[in-house]
Amino acid sequence: MGTTQLEPVPEPKYWHLKTVISEALDSEFEVGEILPNERALAARFGVARATLRQALEQLELEGRLQRRRGVGTTVAPPRVGVDVSTARHHWPAAGEDTWQAVDCAAAVPPAAVARLLDPEGEDAPGGEPAAARPVYVVRRLRASNGQSVAAEQLYVPAASVPDLAASGDPAGQGLARGVLRALQSLPLEGQDRAVELGSARADDARELDRLPGAPVLVVTTRYFSGGRTAAVSVATYRADTCRLTFGDVGDLQIAS
Amino acid sequence: MGTTQLEPVPEPKYWHLKTVISEALDSEFEVGEILPNERALAARFGVARATLRQALEQLELEGRLQRRRGVGTTVAPPRVGVDVSTARHHWPAAGEDTWQAVDCAAAVPPAAVARLLDPEGEDAPGGEPAAARPVYVVRRLRASNGQSVAAEQLYVPAASVPDLAASGDPAGQGLARGVLRALQSLPLEGQDRAVELGSARADDARELDRLPGAPVLVVTTRYFSGGRTAAVSVATYRADTCRLTFGDVGDLQIAS
DNA sequence: TAGTGGTCTAGACCACTCC
DNA sequence: GAGTGGTCTAGACCACTAC
Numbered sequence: 001m002g003t004t005q006l007e008p009v010p011e012p013k014y015w016h017l018k019t020v021i022s023e024a025l026d027s028e029f030e031v032g033e034i035l036p037n038e039r040a041l042a043a044r045f046g047v048a049r050a051t052l053r054q055a056l057e058q059l060e061l062e063g064r065l066q067r068r069r070g071v072g073t074t075v076a077p078p079r080v081g082v083d084v085s086t087a088r089h090h091w092p093a094a095g096e097d098t099w100q101a102v103d104c105a106a107a108v109p110p111a112a113v114a115r116l117l118d119p120e121g122e123d124a125p126g127g128e129p130a131a132a133r134p135v136y137v138v139r140r141l142r143a144s145n146g147q148s149v150a151a152e153q154l155y156v157p158a159a160s161v162p163d164l165a166a167s168g169d170p171a172g173q174g175l176a177r178g179v180l181r182a183l184q185s186l187p188l189e190g191q192d193r194a195v196e197l198g199s200a201r202a203d204d205a206r207e208l209d210r211l212p213g214a215p216v217l218v219v220t221t222r223y224f225s226g227g228r229t230a231a232v233s234v235a236t237y238r239a240d241t242c243r244l245t246f247g248d249v250g251d252l253q254i255a256s
Numbered sequence: 257m258g259t260t261q262l263e264p265v266p267e268p269k270y271w272h273l274k275t276v277i278s279e280a281l282d283s284e285f286e287v288g289e290i291l292p293n294e295r296a297l298a299a300r301f302g303v304a305r306a307t308l309r310q311a312l313e314q315l316e317l318e319g320r321l322q323r324r325r326g327v328g329t330t331v332a333p334p335r336v337g338v339d340v341s342t343a344r345h346h347w348p349a350a351g352e353d354t355w356q357a358v359d360c361a362a363a364v365p366p367a368a369v370a371r372l373l374d375p376e377g378e379d380a381p382g383g384e385p386a387a388a389r390p391v392y393v394v395r396r397l398r399a400s401n402g403q404s405v406a407a408e409q410l411y412v413p414a415a416s417v418p419d420l421a422a423s424g425d426p427a428g429q430g431l432a433r434g435v436l437r438a439l440q441s442l443p444l445e446g447q448d449r450a451v452e453l454g455s456a457r458a459d460d461a462r463e464l465d466r467l468p469g470a471p472v473l474v475v476t477t478r479y480f481s482g483g484r485t486a487a488v489s490v491a492t493y494r495a496d497t498c499r500l501t502f503g504d505v506g507d508l509q510i511a512s
Numbered sequence: 513t514a515g516t517g518g519t520c521t522a523g524a525c526c527a528c529t530c531c
Numbered sequence: 532g533a534g535t536g537g538t539c540t541a542g543a544c545c546a547c548t549a550c
Binding site for chain 4: 513519526527528
Binding site for chain 2: 058061079081198199202213240242243244246247
């Protein structure tokens with residue numbers, strides 16, 4: 001490309017750069033191939049490194065590139081589709097293949113989650129503010145092709161799993177499985193899902209092998225039982241490598 | 257906050273800044289209020305403007321802030337939930353309330369869309385490569401509370417709407433409505449949906465009142481009819497202001 | 513015209529990975 | 532230790548909005 005000069009309404013340099021590099025990725029590079037380093041690329045295009053980085057950041061956001069500190073910038077494979085459909089209502093399962101329970105502890109949920117668990121914000125019978133009531137927090141990881149693609153925290157009020165207290169008090173992974181098992185016995189009356197853009201918290205970022213603040217797709221699910229919100233799941237998916245799919249093909253079978 | 261010193265494993269400044277500002281937004285600002293300008297904020301926190309901007313960018317990505325050139329930075333209202341559920345299969349409708357048809361033209365679809373329309377990549381009977389066959393491209397806008405939240409291009413192969421050619425050849429909005437009407441008469445056998453992160457193309461950005469490259473949620477829908485993919489919709493939603501909801505509450509009615 | 517956010521530069525140093 | 536991407540600085544100018 002030699003059209004760097006004479007832009008009548010000059011688009012930003014980083015935007016133009018992004019286009020040029022994107023086309024080069026299509027025609028001259030294979031998946032997994034490593035690009036020249038940022039200083040070399042900046043020199044080649046005659047821009048400051050910060051400007052080049054702005055273009056690379058966009059391409060990484062779009063899932064075209066993958067950058068790793070100390071290693072380099074590589075051409076990313078196409079995003080993997082991960083199924084998050086709600087065709088059949090079901091509780092998070094304990095012995096599931098896609099999700100793996102990692103840990104569980106009792107904790108006070110963040111305010112946003114507390115609002116979902118208890119929209120009216122009513123106090124507990126004892127007068128304790130509902131928002132400050134601790135809940136079980138089950139942490140799970142979702143893998144796909146050996147890669148971690150999502151980290152979830154599942155918030156379960158103790159009231160939703162009353163028989164759990166009787167079964168002693170195992171810790172960590174054992175407790176996680178116990179909570180998931182206890183949920184299975186409840187009648188699931190409906191669920192509710194939302195997807196939005198977020199940035200990875202430090203702990204989720206670590207489990208997803210990303211830096212804190214990396215862009216993620218946050219999937220929030222409410223599970224309804226007994227006329228109440230019995231559990232809330234907040235799952236963060238790597239936005240760079242994932243495409244969330246809602247399979248809903250009806251009576252037709254599609255190859256792909 | 258005075259814990260700027262003595263970080264044993266110092267987190268990045270912009271990350272710390274983001275946290276501090278985020279807490280300030282919760283406690284000291286109202287929705288719609290304008291913040292001090294970037295130069296003033298950078299001076300107040302003792303960082304370079306670029307560092308401050310990194311924090312603001314993250315907060316904008318999370319939907320906490322809204323920045324407009326020439327105006328300032330304001331506290332954003334909570335994200336609006338927009339329903340994209342597929343509970344009942346249905347074609348995009350012509351006289352719908354949420355979507356408004358804007359335009360229509362015949363064009364060659366981008367390669368990614370061509371692959372969805374024709375997974376086998378088979379040639380047309382005449383020998384013309386299928387990927388180069390033009391399709392109707394209907395552009396629609398989705399508004400919510402007077403704000404444009406999404407821009408869509410709906411790709412409809414001429415083969416999907418055979419009776420359309422007979423009805424003359426209106427232009428623009430008229431053609432758009434004609435294509436949508438013609439789709440209604442087809443039996444819809446299923447649909448398929450995916451959500452991923454993208455950055456706004458220049459034309460979509462203009463219609464969404466954002467800068468090119470702004471983060472968007474891209475919702476791709478395939479409509480199946482007659483054993484084929486009869487149409488493909490690519491809708492880009494403003495990621496900063498939107499939360500995509502998949503209402504699927506079953507037999508339960510939830511307030512909120 | 514003044515003030516805002518958006519772009520860009522040319523440096524510097526740090527954290528990390530790999531050899 | 533060499534090389535990578537990540538963070539940060541202190542400037543500059545531009546495009547846009549509002550008065």
